[in-house]
Amino acid sequence: MPAKLFKVRVPQYMIGFGPTIWSRRRGETEYGFKALPLGGFVSMIGMYPPARDGEEVRQTSTGMFQQLANDARRASAEQLQPGDENRMFYKLPVWKRVVIMLGGPAMNLLIGTVLIGVLITGFGTLQSTTTVSEVYRCVVPLDQQEQRSGTGDGCRAGDPQAPAYAAGLRPGDVITSFNGQRLGEADWQVLTEMIRAEAGHEVAVTYLRDGTEHATTITPLLTERPQLDINGNPVATADGTMATVQAGFIGMGAEARLIRQPVTEVPAMVWENVTHVAAIVLDLPARLVAVGQAAFSDAPRDPDGPVSVVGVGRIAGEVSAMEDVPVENRAATLVGLVAGLNIALFVFNLIPLLPLDGGHIAGALWEALRRGVARVFRRRDPGPVDIAKALPLTYVVATLLLGMGVLLIYADIVKPVNLFG
Known part of the structure; x- marks a missing residue:
């Protein structure tokens, strides 16, 4: 929504990754589902600025990494159509880019806040x-x-x-x-x-x-x-x-x-959830080690540790099957589960590493800082930050995230978190 508001052309809005299994085009955007339902993405043109004049891949130890950046710029340029010159993402003011990249996390925060409000004011x-x-x-x-x-x-x-x-x-x-x-x-x-x-x-x-x-x-x-x-x-x-x-x-x-709590308690409850998840994220490497040890040994799972979508689904199923628990309590637990999941996604996506939204925000803020310093010292404008150069790190982070997901899914299958005894 903010991308379209700021006139950036959005070729795709997809749920999932991999091959497309269904899609429909409305206006200039293709909406659809892909084969692997492990997330989603919004494709915008002009994510990577063009290479500077004379910038070529050098035959050095970093040549492979530079080639990755060039390939990404080339793929981005192939999406351009006549009239796109002023509709590219990287040409937007920094504040507009930050607003766009905050779109996903902000929606997670909004959903989480509304559900927490429903939970504590409706159920208690x-x-x-x-x-x-x-x-x-x-x-x-x-x-x-x-x-x-x-x-x-x-x-x-x-x-x-x-x-x-x-x-x-x-x-x-x-x-x-x-x-x-x-x-x-x-x-x-x-x-x-x-x-x-x-x-x-x-x-x-x-x-x-x-x-x-x-x-x-x-x-x-x-x-x-x-x-x-x-x-x-x-x-x-x-x-x-x-x-x-x-x-x-x-x-x-x-x-x-x-x-039941008054609506004035909602902000404090949301903040408590955000800080709790942030503490888990900061301690994530150690918690993942603990998950791995539990998955491949007799050690128990930490009930406060990270879980995958499989773990969340399993917990939801266990809650729904508790016939001896009042329906109101089960419904409250499920609402709280979805609220917590959205707060977790909000915090996690703000980690300042590509390909997460926080990485793009960090790049835009770094660009604003560089240009601000250049203006103060009356230096030449350094131009937009080329996040294509960070693709090697992006691939490393993406690989680690994939590995984390595989580990958590495996652990949630063979050694699920036990919340109910």
Whole structure:
């Protein structure tokens, strides 16, 4: 759309790569599908500027690379038709080229933002609530919890009674206030922070049971608990073990529910997704090594690691087949999956390497910088940046991307990510 808006001629708009299996021409553009549905492309004329006068392929160690650039320029020139002289991509102002190359990532961001809006305002986000899901009879030392888990021996002599049980709280109760502060349904993290801060102090608590409000008192027990970050998640130490602190504990769990959020929360949620994906991209080489190790060994897959389109499809299929999960929850998961996929594509395509959109944007910005410096120092205009010279690097990147795709598809077949146990 921006290419046509800026009068660049667009010969092709294709979904997929390889041989064309169906197409139809409308106006000057051919729209169609190709055999390999692994992406798509928009072909624009004049992507590569012509070679400068006298620039030839030299018989040197780089001659092969220069020949690649010349072949690309020649193929680009063969697309030109009469009247195309001022409709070539490289002749556009830098800002117009940047807008064009941002078209794809911007659409991914728009789709992701809309779907995240639908997700959190229509379905809600899964959050721990102030409804009690379970109450422990005793307090088990943190270093013994894993050992006792599933053994059925429960409480032992000498284990202190859990404060929540001693106070009369039971599953299904809804905590409505703690130490005089009223609590809403989604205030579980607020409640947790207050419990941890009130160790050893008797605190007034009110709760709803069968529609009737009751009052009691509770004294959080000072014990070793996991250290939590700002989002309420456990913090790991440098060696990967769980960090602990002395904090108040009463011994109860929270019921998780989908809670709708206001539309004002959408930007923060989108930003959180973008930064999360960016962190994964920055750590991508190490994560791919981990995927390879998991695919060819007994090591488990990292559930937060990269997946291919096969992995995404598999997860979507597993979600759809969960008949014991409410339809609303399954639909919310699928919407979130597609939203996350679009945010991932937005971030990934902005990597400043050809053939990704970010590579073309980087080339245009580099050209603007060079020309700006030339104007400041009153030097000759250096002309457009010839990205054809970067084709060797482009082929290397494309080969690496292809290899990454093959590895992820193989791993998603033989060792899929397990998100649901």
